[in-house]
Amino acid sequence: MRQVDEFTIANKPIASIDLMEKAARAFVQSFLRDEFDTSKHIAIFCGKGNNGGDGLAIAHLLLSNGYLNIKVYITNFSSKQSTDFTINLQRLEESRCKKVILNNAADLKNIKADLIIDAILGSGLNKPLAGEYAELASQINKAKKKVYAVDVPTGFFAEGELPSNYNGVSAFKTICFQRPKINFFMPESVLATEQFEVVEIGLDEDFIEKQNTDFYLIEVRDIKKILKPRKLFSHKGTYGHALIIAGNTNTMGAALLSSMACLHTGAGLITACIPQSGLIALNTILPEVMALPRDEYTRIEDQHKYQAVAIGPGLGISTAHEHLLESLIAINRPLVIDADGLNMLAERQDLIEKLPQYSILTPHMKEFDRLFGEHNSWWETLQTARTQARRLKIVIVLKNQFTFICSPEGKVYINPTGHPAMAQGGMGDVLTGVITSFLAQKYTALNAAILGCFIHGQTGNELADNHFVVTASQVASGISTRIQQLI
Ligand SMILES: NC(=O)C1=CN([C@@H]2O[C@H](COP(=O)(O)OP(=O)(O)OC[C@H]3O[C@@H](n4cnc5c(N)ncnc54)[C@H](OP(=O)(O)O)[C@@H]3O)[C@@H](O)[C@H]2O)[C@@H](O)CC1
Numbered sequence: 471m472r473q474v475d476e477f478t479i480a481n482k483p484i485a486s487i488d489l490m491e492k493a494a495r496a497f498v499q500s501f502l503r504d505e506f507d508t509s510k511h512i513a514i515f516c517g518k519g520n521n522g523g524d525g526l527a528i529a530h531l532l533l534s535n536g537y538l539n540i541k542v543y544i545t546n547f548s549s550k551q552s553t554d555f556t557i558n559l560q561r562l563e564e565s566r567c568k569k570v571i572l573n574n575a576a577d578l579k580n581i582k583a584d585l586i587i588d589a590i591l592g593s594g595l596n597k598p599l600a601g602e603y604a605e606l607a608s609q610i611n612k613a614k615k616k617v618y619a620v621d622v623p624t625g626f627f628a629e630g631e632l633p634s635n636y637n638g639v640s641a642f643k644t645i646c647f648q649r650p651k652i653n654f655f656m657p658e659s660v661l662a663t664e665q666f667e668v669v670e671i672g673l674d675e676d677f678i679e680k681q682n683t684d685f686y687l688i689e690v691r692d693i694k695k696i697l698k699p700r701k702l703f704s705h706k707g708t709y710g711h712a713l714i715i716a717g718n719t720n721t722m723g724a725a726l727l728s729s730m731a732c733l734h735t736g737a738g739l740i741t742a743c744i745p746q747s748g749l750i751a752l753n754t755i756l757p758e759v760m761a762l763p764r765d766e767y768t769r770i771e772d773q774h775k776y777q778a779v780a781i782g783p784g785l786g787i788s789t790a791h792e793h794l795l796e797s798l799i800a801i802n803r804p805l806v807i808d809a810d811g812l813n814m815l816a817e818r819q820d821l822i823e824k825l826p827q828y829s830i831l832t833p834h835m836k837e838f839d840r841l842f843g844e845h846n847s848w849w850e851t852l853q854t855a856r857t858q859a860r861r862l863k864i865v866i867v868l869k870n871q872f873t874f875i876c877s878p879e880g881k882v883y884i885n886p887t888g889h890p891a892m893a894q895g896g897m898g899d900v901l902t903g904v905i906t907s908f909l910a911q912k913y914t915a916l917n918a919a920i921l922g923c924f925i926h927g928q929t930g931n932e933l934a935d936n937h938f939v940v941t942a943s944q945v946a947s948g949i950s951t952r953i954q955q956l957i
């Protein structure tokens with residue numbers, strides 16, 4: 471972002487101080503949508519770098535928006551001061567804003583404000599907080615006020631491993647500039663911010679797009695570029711035949727959910743390889759889906775008629791299933807492997823080495839650790855996923871609130887869709903069905919995973935607008951509407 475910042479200032483008719491002003495305006499616009507009571511007392515904590523400069527500009531703007539009770543605290547913990555901070559300080563001197571210089575965190579006796587704006591340190595953080603900064607962050611947290619952070623909560627590293635003992639400011643909301651920070655997508659970030667919003671500040675988009683990075687945020691426009699409409703004169707054969715090997719006596723639901731999701735995502739034909747005991751359920755609930763009774767199966771005959779094969783949801787672990795998995799891997803055609811398929815792989819590390827290239831693994835965190843060993847942080851987990859995806863030439867879909875899709879080329883695609891209302895059993899089975907369906911329709915493995923995760927999460931988001939909890943069946947049957955809206 472710093473490079474983008476410099477490029478924008480150098481190549482667009484905008485001075486650095488004006489960019490800061492734009493950032494402050496964007497922050498205030500978003501802030502005012504949440505906090506419109508102008509009688510509230512607001513304490514704005516400013517460092518002396520550009521993050522602090524933003525804080526000063528924000529104070530100025532809030533005053534001109536009718537807020538009367540603004541108090542700015544300036545940390546005087548270092549002699550360095552940025553140019554734009556200095557300019558904004560001069561501007562603020564001319565206003566009626568109350569200012570307090572903090573030479574030590576201990577000078578702050580108690581914070582009487584209703585709201586706090588944290589503009590102490592932003593993306594310039596280059597070492598863990600210590601000394602006066604750490605003490606001030608602790609005092610802000612102890613005040614238990616609603617905190618809005620500017621760009622980044624003070625003490626939060628935008629990228630890289632997050633320390634387990636976070637000692638920075640804990641914000642209610644972070645309003646960040648132009649692009650979300652990668653670490654906002656890591657579960658550990660909840661210690662630093664409960665939520666985040668990205669606001670546009672006019673940085674050069676073309677330049678951002680051209681940046682050499684391994685991290686990509688999936689956006690609606692990417693999905694629209696990938697999705698293909700149904701073609702005139704097409705028929706069921708056009709959209710591929712998916713085979714879903716799933717379900718067991720007590721977990722037939724997993725097979726039904728995967729198959730249902732596969733159906734609503736548009737595969738031309740679907741066969742569910744299920745135990746005999748599930749036949750009535752399948753025929754009753756999903757009459758469109760064909761059955762391949764699985765009893766004692768150790769290999770799939772005639773596998774070439776399937777364009778995509780998924781194995782795992784609710785499958786159960788047994789020697790027969792292990793042989794089945796082994797025989798599928800031996801065919802050397804890409805597979806989608808989930809749940810018990812992954813658990814069996816974890817027990818057979820030799821099979822991991824033989825995975826067909828461009829297979830898709832869809833582990834949640836525990837399944838991932840069973841496969842590749844324990845990890846201490848999400849950043850570490852993500853690095854292993856990237857390494858393994860590249861080494862094995864496979865796609866790894868690391869599931870969570872925000873799912874990371876690691877490509878065989880070592881890139882990471884971050885899926886921003888999904889909602890806590892989706893945290894219920896069966897949701898992963900649905901995702902497997904969706905991805906398998908896209909694969910059957912001849913999307914590449916990476917695109918099938920990207921489309922699958924984005925649309926699965928977006929369907930959940932949409933339903934969560936009106937539901938406290940969104941069930942897996944609701945998501946499965948809502949997928950088709952979502953795709954239609956995107957196309
Ligand atoms: N990019 C954009 O698009 C735009 C960005 N904008 C804004 O600029 C912000 C980035 O500003 P920035 O670069 O001046 O850094 P900032 O966070 O204020 O830190 C300042 C100094 O703190 C110091 N320091 C670091 N870690 C420390 C520690 N642990 N403990 C103690 N000190 C520590 C370090 O000094 P040093 O250690 O090098 O002596 C550093 O120089 C960004 O978040 C956004 O708000 C917008 O205005 C416009 C568009």
Ligand SMILES: Nc1ncnc2c1ncn2[C@@H]1O[C@H](COP(=O)(O)OP(=O)(O)O)[C@@H](O)[C@H]1O
Binds near residue numbers: 894
């Ligand atoms: N809080 C959440 N926010 C967004 N998505 C979620 C959340 N909780 C679960 N999900 C999604 O639901 C799915 C859960 O997968 P998994 O744990 O394998 O479920 P199951 O095994 O019960 O089918 C993943 O795609 C995950 O991204």
